[in-house]
Amino acid sequence: MKRNCMAALLSGVLLISALAGCGQASAPSAAAEKSSAAAEESAAAKDELVFVNYRDIRDLNPHLYAGEMYAQSILYDTLVSNTEDGYVGCLAEDWSISEDGRVYTFNIRDGVKFSDGTPCDANAILANFNAILENRERHTWLEMMNLLESVSAPDADTFVIEMSEPYYPMLTELACIRPFAMISPNCMIDGSTKDGVNGYIGTGPYVLTDFVTDEYAVFERNENYWGEAPAIQKITVKVIPDNQTRIMAMENGEIDLIFGKNMLDADAISQYVDSEKFTVGLSDPTSTRHIVLNTTHEILGDAGVRRALQHATNREAISQGVFYGLEPAADTLYSATVPYCDVELEPYEYDMELAAQLLDESGWKLGGDGVREKDGKKLELDLLYNSDSVTEKTISEFLQSEYQKLGISMKIHGEEEQSYRDNMKAGNFDMVFNICWGMPYDPQSSLAAMRAPVYGDYAAQQGLEDKAEIDQAITDILTSTDETKRQELYDFVLTRLHEDAVYIPLTYETNKALYRSELKGVHFGTDQYDVDFAGMYFE
Numbered sequence: 001m002k003r004n005c006m007a008a009l010l011s012g013v014l015l016i017s018a019l020a021g022c023g024q025a026s027a028p029s030a031a032a033e034k035s036s037a038a039a040e041e042s043a044a045a046k047d048e049l050v051f052v053n054y055r056d057i058r059d060l061n062p063h064l065y066a067g068e069m070y071a072q073s074i075l076y077d078t079l080v081s082n083t084e085d086g087y088v089g090c091l092a093e094d095w096s097i098s099e100d101g102r103v104y105t106f107n108i109r110d111g112v113k114f115s116d117g118t119p120c121d122a123n124a125i126l127a128n129f130n131a132i133l134e135n136r137e138r139h140t141w142l143e144m145m146n147l148l149e150s151v152s153a154p155d156a157d158t159f160v161i162e163m164s165e166p167y168y169p170m171l172t173e174l175a176c177i178r179p180f181a182m183i184s185p186n187c188m189i190d191g192s193t194k195d196g197v198n199g200y201i202g203t204g205p206y207v208l209t210d211f212v213t214d215e216y217a218v219f220e221r222n223e224n225y226w227g228e229a230p231a232i233q234k235i236t237v238k239v240i241p242d243n244q245t246r247i248m249a250m251e252n253g254e255i256d257l258i259f260g261k262n263m264l265d266a267d268a269i270s271q272y273v274d275s276e277k278f279t280v281g282l283s284d285p286t287s288t289r290h291i292v293l294n295t296t297h298e299i300l301g302d303a304g305v306r307r308a309l310q311h312a313t314n315r316e317a318i319s320q321g322v323f324y325g326l327e328p329a330a331d332t333l334y335s336a337t338v339p340y341c342d343v344e345l346e347p348y349e350y351d352m353e354l355a356a357q358l359l360d361e362s363g364w365k366l367g368g369d370g371v372r373e374k375d376g377k378k379l380e381l382d383l384l385y386n387s388d389s390v391t392e393k394t395i396s397e398f399l400q401s402e403y404q405k406l407g408i409s410m411k412i413h414g415e416e417e418q419s420y421r422d423n424m425k426a427g428n429f430d431m432v433f434n435i436c437w438g439m440p441y442d443p444q445s446s447l448a449a450m451r452a453p454v455y456g457d458y459a460a461q462q463g464l465e466d467k468a469e470i471d472q473a474i475t476d477i478l479t480s481t482d483e484t485k486r487q488e489l490y491d492f493v494l495t496r497l498h499e500d501a502v503y504i505p506l507t508y509e510t511n512k513a514l515y516r517s518e519l520k521g522v523h524f525g526t527d528q529y530d531v532d533f534a535g536m537y538f539e
Contacts, residue, residue: 046538047233049519050255051531054241054263057217060200060208062181063132063193069177069529070259071237074219076181076202079106079125079159079174082440082526087171091120091182091203092159101166101481106159112226114184116201122153127185129161135194143448143478144173165479168486169444176440177530205230205534214239219533231521231537243268250278250514257515257522259531261286264512265391266324272514279517282326283524285335285508287438289327291383292456293502295463297430299379304362306501310348311355312406313399319507322394326512330505333497338442340490345498356406364407372407380409384423384432387414392433395506427459435509438528447474447493460502470496 053068060067062076079092089095092106112120129151132139139145150162163170174180183193184201200208205225211217219235238255240246247268249255258264272278293300293309300306315329331347364372364379372379383399385392396412403410410431415423424432434456437446450457451471461467473493480486497503511524521536 046518047231049232049235049257049533049536049538051235051237051257051259051533052240052246052249052255052263053237053260054239054246056214056239057208057211057237059196061193061197062177062183062202063128063135063179064138065178067178069527070531070533071208071217071219072181073177073204073527073530074206074235074533075200075204075208076177076183077120077204078177078180078182080171082172082175084526087175090175091125101168102163104161104163104170106161108157108159109226110157112203113224114186114201114203115207115222115224116184116186116199117224118184118186118201119156120182120203121156122159123156124185125159125182126151126153127188127191128182129159131188131191131193132179134192138194139179141449141454142173142176142445143167144170147479166481167478168480169478172440172444175527177527206235228534230534232533235533247514250516256519257513257536259511259513259515259522261509261511261528264514266322266326269326269512269514270324275517277517279513279515279519279522281511281513281515281522281524283511283528284337285328285330286511286524286528287436287442287509288330288333288335289433289435289506289509290330290333291504291506292424292429292432292434292460293504294427294430294432294456294460295500295502296427296459297381297463298377299381300430301463302362303501304358305364305379307348308355308358308362308406309403309408310501310504311351311358312403312408313348313504313506314350314402315506316350318395318398321398322391323507327507327509330508333494333503333505334436334443335508338439340487341443341494343491343494345495348501352406359406359408366407370404370407371409378409379407380411382430383410383412384420384429385412385414386417386420386433388417389414389433396433421455424456425453425459427453427456427462429456432456432460438509440526443490443494444478448478450474464500464502466496466500 057071058067060072062072077091079090080087081090091109091112093109095104095106097104108122108125114120136145144167147163147165147167149164152160183197187197187199187201189196189198205222206219207222209218209220217237221230221233240249243265246258250258269280272280293306295301319325319327319329332345334341336342359372363374367373383396385396393414400410400412423429436442449455451474452458470493473489477486477489511528513522515522518539519536520539523532525532
């Protein structure tokens with residue numbers, strides 16, 4: 001969409017085709033006419049892009065969380081957009097912030113209409129916010145929902161948000177496609193969206209024209225779009241759940257683009273790095289794959305044991321052996337490329353001797369059966385992973401073998417996604433796989449969520465002596481209006497979490513793309529789930 005952040009692309013060879021032809025004064029032959037018709041048909045095909053996803057578009061209500069975000073992002077718009085150059089106007093042409101940082105006044109763009117012809121003025125924006133606030137508890141993972149006091153539309157051109165306190169990530173969260181994208185009030189059911197909508201009508205560059213559940217969806221250019229018209233007239237999204245089948249479809253010319261961090265495995269990507277027919281794209285780190293350690297656990301409550309596990313984890317081996325180096329080894333909970341996270345922290349180097357020393361110092365001595373013991377108790381741990389993730393199972397088996405060398409007996413078990421998430425949230429784990437929320441939610445939203453039982457972080461940190469201090473610093477971060485002070489608070493929180501060794505960072509996830517080389521304008525935005533179809537075109 002409007003998010004024009006350019007990320008580094010892994011350098012595949014770009015093939016640029018030049019078309020050349022010659023004409024004659026005489027009437028064209030039948031063969032020439034046939035060739036010309038074929039050329040015209042080929043040229044017309046350049047106006048359609050065939051995309052692929054592993055599942056259906058699902059419920060595209062932008063105020064809930066079940067739908068595919070790539071689809072929501074081309075149907076709907078937000079008040080503002082978050083780009084590599086900062087915040088830019090979208091449905092709001094511009095805005096002002098009160099001196100105390102509590103009141104945001106948005107000047108709504110003139111002449112914008114939903115694709116059903118309904119004006120998208122301040123009154124329509126207010127109707128959307130009222131619908132969002134009706135389901136407020138569902139959205140409290142965003143701290144702004146806890147601080148938001150009122151919304152109003154003094155006139156058709158002006159929309160106002162008042163907060164109880166200043167909140168620096170405000171514009172970042174308003175730029176999130178859900179729950180803050182605007183849907184036509186005509187799609188609401190009695191002014192509400194919390195129980196569903198009766199259509200998917202937005203102001204975005206595309207409209208949904210057809211779909212068959214679990215088969216395909218078709219989006220066509222919104223000819224009344226208020227912004228620059230996209231070059232691609234039609235997007236057909238095919239549903240192909242299997243990785244290898246997607247690759248074969250790409251090879252056979254059935255699809256033009258595969259995009260997403262979970263849509264391509266490292267083995268597939270590595271095969272196309274030097275291809276001329278296809279181009280590979282790889283983003284900067286989007287999120288961090290890590291293991292959370294439960295500090296309330298009898299054994300893991302000891303910081304010495306947690307630090308030993310840090311030093312016993314060969315991150316580089318995981319990066320190279322599992323991801324072919326496409327996911328770099330991670331030293332910290334957040335990549336230094338994430339805002340406010342370029343903090344000087346000493347990495348936990350892979351050092352099995354030091355790990356063994358730390359366990360010895362914590363009183364865990366090697367037993368005759370090769371498993372360490374302390375006060376008659378075995379050093380036994382359990383690692384929970386998502387059984388739907390082959391990658392997590394592979395890493396679990398590697399770590400199980402590695403930790404065994406130290407005398408740590410680690411059982412591993414996978415559970416289907418919902419059960420895995422439920423147990424993580426409830427704190428029913430010794431060690432558990434997790435992934436940072438990623439851009440644009442890191443670090444502010446994911447840190448804010450650590451103060452409540454949103455995911456496993458809250459439960460895992462309950463054994464920390466400095467938990468209350470960390471939580472207060474996070475709260476102060478969110479309401480700080482002083483940039484220097486804010487960075488100091490981030491330094492404090494990130495240093496404490498690092499030194500407390502609650503998280504074992506493994507690799508930095510990257511967003512991936514594989515596409516036909518004649519497709520141009522493919523890039524990665526500030527939102528890892530957004531696919532900027534509107535910026536793409538064929539040559």
